[in-house]
Amino acid sequence: MMQGNPFVVLPCVNSIKLSNAQNETKKMSKGQCYNGEGLKKGTWSAEEDEKLISYIRDHGEGGWRNIPEKAGLKRCGKSCRLRWVNYLRQNIKRGNFSDEEEQIIIMLHASRGNKWSDIAKHLPERTDSEIKNHWHTHLKKRLIKNGIDPVTHLPLVSSDSSPAEPKEFDPQEEFNAEKHWPQGSSTSPVSLDLPSSSFNNPITEITRDETPLDNRSLSCKKRFERSSLLNKVAASASSFRNFLSTSVEGTLRSPTPSSSLPNPLSEHMFDANEDLSTSIDLSIPHNEFSQYLEHFNNNEDESENIGGYNQTLLISDVPSSLVYVDMTNCGDITGWSSYIPEHTSFLYEKEQDYYKFF
DNA sequence: AACAGTCTCAACCGCCTCGAG
DNA sequence: TCTCGAGGCGGTTGAGACTGT
Numbered sequence: 001m002m003q004g005n006p007f008v009v010l011p012c013v014n015s016i017k018l019s020n021a022q023n024e025t026k027k028m029s030k031g032q033c034y035n036g037e038g039l040k041k042g043t044w045s046a047e048e049d050e051k052l053i054s055y056i057r058d059h060g061e062g063g064w065r066n067i068p069e070k071a072g073l074k075r076c077g078k079s080c081r082l083r084w085v086n087y088l089r090q091n092i093k094r095g096n097f098s099d100e101e102e103q104i105i106i107m108l109h110a111s112r113g114n115k116w117s118d119i120a121k122h123l124p125e126r127t128d129s130e131i132k133n134h135w136h137t138h139l140k141k142r143l144i145k146n147g148i149d150p151v152t153h154l155p156l157v158s159s160d161s162s163p164a165e166p167k168e169f170d171p172q173e174e175f176n177a178e179k180h181w182p183q184g185s186s187t188s189p190v191s192l193d194l195p196s197s198s199f200n201n202p203i204t205e206i207t208r209d210e211t212p213l214d215n216r217s218l219s220c221k222k223r224f225e226r227s228s229l230l231n232k233v234a235a236s237a238s239s240f241r242n243f244l245s246t247s248v249e250g251t252l253r254s255p256t257p258s259s260s261l262p263n264p265l266s267e268h269m270f271d272a273n274e275d276l277s278t279s280i281d282l283s284i285p286h287n288e289f290s291q292y293l294e295h296f297n298n299n300e301d302e303s304e305n306i307g308g309y310n311q312t313l314l315i316s317d318v319p320s321s322l323v324y325v326d327m328t329n330c331g332d333i334t335g336w337s338s339y340i341p342e343h344t345s346f347l348y349e350k351e352q353d354y355y356k357f358f
Numbered sequence: 359a360a361c362a363g364t365c366t367c368a369a370c371c372g373c374c375t376c377g378a379g
Numbered sequence: 380t381c382t383c384g385a386g387g388c389g390g391t392t393g394a395g396a397c398t399g400t
Contacts, residue, residue, distance in 0.1 A: 043368070043394085065385065081386075082369070117388060132389070133367050365397070374388075379381105 040074045044083055048073055052080055053088055086127045093125030097134055105131055106139060110153035 040048075055071035061084070064077035073080060086092075097105070101123055108119045116128035116135075123131065140150040147156050 041370075063385090076370095078371095078386085079369075085387095086368080114389065128388075129368080136390095137366055361400085363397100363399080366395090368392100368394095370392075371390085372388105373390100375386090377383105377385095379383090
């Protein structure tokens, strides 16, 4: 960790790339700072920071190319922009990432890949650069350690194992197996070993079962899992790949679906509700999603009643046109909805058993 | 105490996108 | 429609801090 004083002016170790005379008369080539002599590189000094802050305070952002000269800085415009955007501007949250933030990053990375700026939009106080660094230095390693490919977010396949064959799903068997999930197993669900201050039992899984959804939808939902909602979603994120960005990740609804919704899937859904009636009541008036998670994890009775776990329906292998989203009866899920702003009211196409319960 | 290896993250590099002309 | 340049983005680097021996 960089513990040094960020304001110490360090000698410029790297050779400064000086633009030649021709470059000074030409527009800069792609991506290069071009205004020539004496460009400083390396760590910014407090004096430089103050100059940049002062200038932007008076003149606003933009026109980065001209800012160095106007602000009296011997930096290239891109360097100024980077310094401002990542470190000097207001409302930047520094320091350790919370569990919730990490979950969000993992989840979004699974669906969007290394789109750091995109991911950063869901964590408004974090910069893409910080998220990127945190991913490379912490989260990626953690996933690998727990047997998850940080690129695909699928379990790493050991060299001596054959591809998993689909098997008939047995909820009881899987439930029992989950009690002793070996980390990194090629045949068992994988624990993400996520840090847990708010998640009492951060067991998560990535199912390798490729059984067609319609063979397991209703039976699977009887399974009991105590991992947190978001943990669950994070672990399932691989199944949302190519899906999350244009749709929603699951159905979040209260135990009492709205009968007013013109939903052609209602029959199927309400059949499911005979089990869904034991689901978590998202109308619990928690102000923040994190509070909801905490409440959920601290409430044994409630967590044990998640027979269907319907709020984490895994909609996998489903064309985006088949997304069903029903946020209408959700309680306060502020945190969630802000993380996944693509949520829309509801959308459906055809009647199909496309819910995957687990 | 000294050294080597590892970790962290600020900063840089170069490519891409998009809007203006 | 094309060209150009500013801004944006993601990958990479390397200085300094930390940790182990």
